[in-house]
Amino acid sequence: xxYVVAILMATGAFFASITFFVANPFGELFMASTAGPRPFQxxxxxxxNPLLQYHSMVIHPPMLYLGYVGFAVPFAFxxxxxxxxxxxxxxxxxxxxxxxxxxxxxxxxxxxxxxxxYSVLGWGGYWGWDPVENASLLPWLAGTAFLHxxxxxxxxxxxxxxxxxxxxxxxxxxxxxxxxxRSGIVSSVHAFAQSNIGPFFAVFLGIVxxxxxxxxxxxxEFLKSENKLDSVVSRESGFLFNNWILLAxxxxxxxxxxFPIISxxxxxxxxxxxxxxxxKVAVPIGLLLLFLTGAGxxxxxxxxxxxxxxxNFTLPLAAAxxxxxxxxxxxxxxxxxxxxxxxxxxxxxxxxxxxFKGARTRQKTGGENFLRAIYNLTMRNTRxxxxxxxxLGIVxxxxxxxxxxxxxxxxxxxQDGDELRVKNYVLRGxxxxxxxxxxxxxxxxxxxxxKDGQPLGTLEPDRRFYKASQQPTSHVxxxxxxxxxxxxxxxxxxxxxxxAIVEVFxxxxxxxxxxxxxVTFLGTLLAMVPSRVERQMAEMRQAQEAxxxxxxxx
Amino acid sequence: MNEVxxxxxxxxxxxxxxxxxxxxxxxxxxxxxxxxxxxxxAAAFFVMITLAIVxxxxxxxxxxxxxxxxxxxxxxxx
Numbered sequence: 185x186x187y188v189v190a191i192l193m194a195t196g197a198f199f200a201s202i203t204f205f206v207a208n209p210f211g212e213l214f215m216a217s218t219a220g221p222r223p224f225q226x227x228x229x230x231x232x233n234p235l236l237q238y239h240s241m242v243i244h245p246p247m248l249y250l251g252y253v254g255f256a257v258p259f260a261f262x263x264x265x266x267x268x269x270x271x272x273x274x275x276x277x278x279x280x281x282x283x284x285x286x287x288x289x290x291x292x293x294x295x296x297x298x299x300x301x302y303s304v305l306g307w308g309g310y311w312g313w314d315p316v317e318n319a320s321l322l323p324w325l326a327g328t329a330f331l332h333x334x335x336x337x338x339x340x341x342x343x344x345x346x347x348x349x350x351x352x353x354x355x356x357x358x359x360x361x362x363x364x365x366r367s368g369i370v371s372s373v374h375a376f377a378q379s380n381i382g383p384f385f386a387v388f389l390g391i392v393x394x395x396x397x398x399x400x401x402x403x404x405e406f407l408k409s410e411n412k413l414d415s416v417v418s419r420e421s422g423f424l425f426n427n428w429i430l431l432a433x434x435x436x437x438x439x440x441x442x443f444p445i446i447s448x449x450x451x452x453x454x455x456x457x458x459x460x461x462x463x464k465v466a467v468p469i470g471l472l473l474l475f476l477t478g479a480g481x482x483x484x485x486x487x488x489x490x491x492x493x494x495x496n497f498t499l500p501l502a503a504a505x506x507x508x509x510x511x512x513x514x515x516x517x518x519x520x521x522x523x524x525x526x527x528x529x530x531x532x533x534x535x536x537x538x539x540f541k542g543a544r545t546r547q548k549t550g551g552e553n554f555l556r557a558i559y560n561l562t563m564r565n566t567r568x569x570x571x572x573x574x575x576l577g578i579v580x581x582x583x584x585x586x587x588x589x590x591x592x593x594x595x596x597x598x599q600d601g602d603e604l605r606v607k608n609y610v611l612r613g614x615x616x617x618x619x620x621x622x623x624x625x626x627x628x629x630x631x632x633x634x635k636d637g638q639p640l641g642t643l644e645p646d647r648r649f650y651k652a653s654q655q656p657t658s659h660v661x662x663x664x665x666x667x668x669x670x671x672x673x674x675x676x677x678x679x680x681x682x683x684a685i686v687e688v689f690x691x692x693x694x695x696x697x698x699x700x701x702x703v704t705f706l707g708t709l710l711a712m713v714p715s716r717v718e719r720q721m722a723e724m725r726q727a728q729e730a731x732x733x734x735x736x737x738x
Numbered sequence: 739m740n741e742v743x744x745x746x747x748x749x750x751x752x753x754x755x756x757x758x759x760x761x762x763x764x765x766x767x768x769x770x771x772x773x774x775x776x777x778x779x780a781a782a783f784f785v786m787i788t789l790a791i792v793x794x795x796x797x798x799x800x801x802x803x804x805x806x807x808x809x810x811x812x813x814x815x816x
Contacts, residue, residue: 185773185777186761186762186764186765186772186773186776187761187762187765188761189757189760189761189773189776189777189779189780190757190758190759190760190761190762190765190776191761192757192780193753193754193755193756193757193758193761193776193779193780193783194754194758196750196754196757196780196783196787197751197754197755197757197758200747200750200751200754200783200787201751203747203790204744204747204748204751208744208747209743209794209805209807210740210741210743210744210747210790210793210794210805210807211740211805211806211807212740212804212805212806213803213804213805213806213809223804224804225802225803225804226803226809227803228803228813229801229803229808229809229810229811229812229813230809230810230811230812230813231811231812231813232811232812232813233811264765267765268765652813
């Protein structure tokens, strides 16, 4: 513990000194006068950036920061374990929940950021591979690899060096993410977060890297694996592949994110890498990960026999083939979207099969009814079944991602009575109204929405001009359903005709992204609940300690 | 209130710096007293940072535009 406190306090000292000496929020305004500087209090402030005046912005940044800050704890334990040479799996068991909590908050923060981008930025999507978005994704990916990889160390005493490397990488990327956001070193939609603290973060990053990597090299002989990989077709291999692919994703996203800095340093020209690069690289990697999400838990520890493979994979593969054929027959020709939905079916059925098999066994041995058996099964091993719920959440996320391939959009000039068609939707202008609030002036267009001739209601996108900051923004109107979102943006006013410029997107399956995020959140909470086995072991330990105490007293 | 916030920050920094030294010394010398002292410094760090946050929140809620941060980021209507 003492070194854990020391490492955490070193991190705290860095942030406290940055906050006090470089970006002090308690600076005061003064006005120059002949008698010297006099305290000055303007009648009004500049106002909050209009883009930030959105409800999820109240919790999006704290969620991200809880994630960033929380990863300092497993990092501190890892460094303390290296310093004290206590490199068994104690530090990993102690920090399991300390890793899951920040992972959950970081993931939730990322999704809330996506929801903000979707509802505020008005370009029809929720993820644009912006450097600051990437900065939050990077530690989440590395943290995901760490969460999986520690299980191999706990079960088989393997990958000890790898686990330390992963937690160093995760913590480094947390600080790096803050550095990217606050330094303004790469251009971003998050330009409002820029300040002059970048160089200090660069130095801190250097110190973190030097300290942790040196310590790792000094202790590497104490991190020898207790076992070797028995077979390529095993749970360990599945975890290992999962780790490699997650790390490949980290490298690809990191490379694309810092490429403008590298190109500027090498060629003197800033070359920005856009969404097409990231999509090209990240989509296949994501699909491989999705496959492993389903296949990994079907593999046995040490070695999986052919019979076991056939028994576990037959049903999920058959379900995936049925879904794949149905999708093809219904006209889905986008390869990645098709593959994503095919794999979603495979993973979902593989997870449900695990629940079903466990419950059936309990039914046979304990005579429990099916629902009771599912509940008891889950509560007996919350870590495992909570993990499966997380995987189900990931499946739902991928269903939502696949929908992006079928996005339809149109743009037109509109006033009362004008119509805009997109897919089988018709949007008809009802009225254009202007208004004034203490915070902003606005222009709003009312659009009657109908689908296949059936009226669905109205959408009212508006364009606001914020008085304090003198900035315009568009306020998106969304009609959401499980199947698709109708998303309308008032982009401005045409100077020639005076008509409103309206953009309309139909975004299929987006709701599943938010639902998937919520299920992932719930699954993580479930995985953190102490399981019955854990509680029984804790009670036994307490009883033993009490016994020792009594015998000592005697 | 700005003074309270600044005191909170500088005190937090001092406790953190002490926590680093006491933690490392406590580990090296195996001194339980030092270790306890480091843990208390960590708790005090948390309290001081919380104090600074509360001081800033109060200024935001009171629209104190004499504070440069509040003036740069807020107006009563937003």
